[in-house]
């Protein structure tokens with residue numbers, strides 16, 4: 001290998017910059033040239049690709065977002081778009097590509113590998129919805145951002161003796177709501193993996209009030225509904241002082257936590273090391289904090305296990 005590319009794709013996530021920095025610096029350390037592909041797969045289609053040197057990744061390790069930009073590029077899924085991308089990869093003499101993103105991005109990486117371009121996937125998404133790995137880049141930072149918000153919302157909810165519904169990201173995966181609910185002392189956690197009926201929600205809030213609780217927190221994953229609709233449904237059932245907070249994109253930005261900077265640095269360097277050594281069509285992950293690699297197809301087949309223990313513990317501890 002003489003020249004590798006790196007791109008970030010799908011939703012951005014804190015820690016992606018640490019990973020880009022590690023890819024670039026590790027490859028240069030091994031005398032390999034790195035090209036930065038802008039806006040995910042869109043940059044491949046539009047030939048928006050830049051040479052990167054040591055200083056292109058200076059002063060980014062502490063920044064959220066991604067310096068390469070990202071995109072949800074529908075065109076790349078079409079045959080025409082994919083072929084344009086392939087032409088540009090060949091035109092730029094790119095020998096292999098590191099893709100930092102989620103499962104959709106890995107589908108794209110898999111297709112490139114099948115077309116003869118070795119790819120390595122680095123898991124980057126705040127949702128933590130990739131089953132094959134313990135943690136994805138950005139999840140830890142987003143969790144801490146949510147926890148900070150829960151603490152603030154608890155203060156005011158307590159003063160006003162209110163229930164607050166906090167809606168967080170997570171389309172198919174409730175990890176952000178579940179673990180922030182456990183760490184933030186929520187009374188109710190509503191996630192796609194564990195549907196809950198309205199009566200149970202109302203009874204939990206009423207039971208808390210009856211034993212003198214000043215406030216209740218309901219964590220709602222976006223994949224399980226809308227905070228304002230839930231509020232209406234609860235207030236139709238019983239008289240309760242309730243407010244909603246939709247955290248939105250605040251969860252995706254911000255300076256990455258120590259954990260995500262370390263994870264990004266380790267995954268980025270390992271990805272470059274493997275690619276330079278000729279390995280392709282794999283994704284990187286961690287198990288017991290040790291980095292491993294796995295065939296992309298195998299990794300994408302693994303189904304996420306629901307952490308029932310954490311879910312039950314949240315209920316027990318918030319009695």
Ligand SMILES: Nc1ncnc2c1ncn2[C@@H]1O[C@H](COP(=O)(O)OP(=O)(O)O)[C@@H](O)[C@H]1O
Pocket residue numbers: 009010011040041071072073074075076077101102103104105106107108109111124125
């Ligand atoms: N089946 C697919 N084939 C080729 N490319 C895909 C496929 N699915 C997704 N992608 C590419 O990956 C990008 C990111 O996917 P998306 O699902 O939006 O985010 P994530 O990677 O975080 O799951 C898409 O915009 C598209 O360019």
Ligand SMILES: O=P(O)(O)OC[C@H]1O[C@](O)(COP(=O)(O)O)[C@@H](O)[C@@H]1O
Pocket residue numbers: 010011012072102103124125126127169170171222252
């Ligand atoms: O930025 P967009 O396109 O509005 O996407 C919002 C979605 O992105 C996420 O933040 C992360 O999604 P990814 O899996 O693409 O990283 C989801 O939680 C959220 O539903």
